[in-house]
Amino acid sequence: MQNAGLKQLELNWRYLAFDVHPDRLLQVLEGMRSMHFVGLNLTVPHKLLALEWVDELDESARRWGAVNTIRFDGQLHDGSWMPVGKAKETGNFQAIRSVGYNTDAEAILTSIREDLALDLKHSCCVLLGAGGAGRVAALKLPEGGVRKLFLVNRTRSKCETIARELQVTHPDLQVEIGYPQSGEKVDLILNATSLGLKASDSMPWDRESLNWDQVSHAYDMIYQPAETPFLKAARLAGCRTANGLGMLLHQGAAALEIWTGQTPPLKTMREALHTHIYPTGSSVESMESAG
Numbered sequence: 072m073q074n075a076g077l078k079q080l081e082l083n084w085r086y087l088a089f090d091v092h093p094d095r096l097l098q099v100l101e102g103m104r105s106m107h108f109v110g111l112n113l114t115v116p117h118k119l120l121a122l123e124w125v126d127e128l129d130e131s132a133r134r135w136g137a138v139n140t141i142r143f144d145g146q147l148h149d150g151s152w153m154p155v156g157k158a159k160e161t162g163n164f165q166a167i168r169s170v171g172y173n174t175d176a177e178a179i180l181t182s183i184r185e186d187l188a189l190d191l192k193h194s195c196c197v198l199l200g201a202g203g204a205g206r207v208a209a210l211k212l213p214e215g216g217v218r219k220l221f222l223v224n225r226t227r228s229k230c231e232t233i234a235r236e237l238q239v240t241h242p243d244l245q246v247e248i249g250y251p252q253s254g255e256k257v258d259l260i261l262n263a264t265s266l267g268l269k270a271s272d273s274m275p276w277d278r279e280s281l282n283w284d285q286v287s288h289a290y291d292m293i294y295q296p297a298e299t300p301f302l303k304a305a306r307l308a309g310c311r312t313a314n315g316l317g318m319l320l321h322q323g324a325a326a327l328e329i330w331t332g333q334t335p336p337l338k339t340m341r342e343a344l345h346t347h348i349y350p351t352g353s354s355v356e357s358m359e360s361a362g
């Protein structure tokens with residue numbers, strides 16, 4: 072996705088994946104700074120560790136308490152800072168600073184809007200999962216206009232913590248822990264658990280507590296497999312469905328914009344993602360027809 076985007080922007084850069092042990096993260100980041108890397112993405116468990124390492128935190132990273140994107144800026148002779156990626160010569164920097172961002176949260180709302188064509192204003196949502204991604208979704212959904220939010224998680228205490236946070240950040244939001252009453256209309260059910268990644272996983276929802284007839288839209292943050300048992304059940308019940316590929320796309324596209332200062336070529340990046348994640352194409356078609 073990123074390399075396809077870079078090519079389209081005619082940048083002679085490369086996006087590479089490195090498997091880094093958390094104990095070595097700080098050394099690796101210092102190495103990247105020294106080698107004049109333009110920037111990087113981080114995934115679990117590095118997102119929290121990087122909070123302590125970066126020189127500056129963008130508002131997005133401060134707000135969500137996690138860094139998934141870092142940009143390196145070089146200091147020029149006049150004291151001003153310029154993204155390393157924009158500099159023609161990188162040898163003349165007085166110093167290099169790292170700035171931490173978070174592009175995950177916005178990507179959730181963008182993908183729900185785009186892939187489900189759902190306006191969340193005054194909506195009622197059920198959120199399954201309260202891990203890292205679930206917490207960010209819970210705190211972001213009210214910004215999309217969600218009026219009532221049901222939080223469900225195996226470890227109930229995590230829902231309680233998030234509910235307390237929400238009371239402070241969004242006092243008007245109605246938050247409940249557990250499932251809605253039967254008959255209550257649910258505009259969106261969102262799976263933010265990791266259940267569905269493996270074929271042997273149990274279902275992320277409780278069959279006794281949720282009647283699919285109540286639900287109109289379902290979103291699964293998982294994108295591989297393209298259709299989890301959760302999405303399949305939703306589709307068969309007549310819901311509009313989408314998987315997490317759009318979320319992956321938009322967090323990556325936002326990162327590319329941060330590094331380059333240019334509008335990311337979304338179409339090219341989306342196609343590259345589809346080609347690499349669903350090489351046979353059949354899964355994508357089934358998702359598109361479902362969505």
Ligand SMILES: NC(=O)c1ccc[n+]([C@@H]2O[C@H](COP(=O)([O-])OP(=O)(O)OC[C@H]3O[C@@H](n4cnc5c(N)ncnc54)[C@H](OP(=O)(O)O)[C@@H]3O)[C@@H](O)[C@H]2O)c1
Pocket residue numbers: 115199200201202203204205224225226229263264265266268292293294315316318319320322
């Ligand atoms: N599309 C994207 O771009 C994107 C981005 C981020 C994450 N994701 C996906 O979102 C999912 C969650 O990621 P995360 O970072 O939030 O992971 P996480 O912090 O490890 O949270 C995992 C969540 O799954 C629940 N869970 C795990 N095993 C379970 C089980 N056996 N029974 C019931 N619940 C179980 C956990 O419940 P407990 O709290 O009780 O442990 C927790 O709510 C993953 O599938 C990940 O791939 C997708």
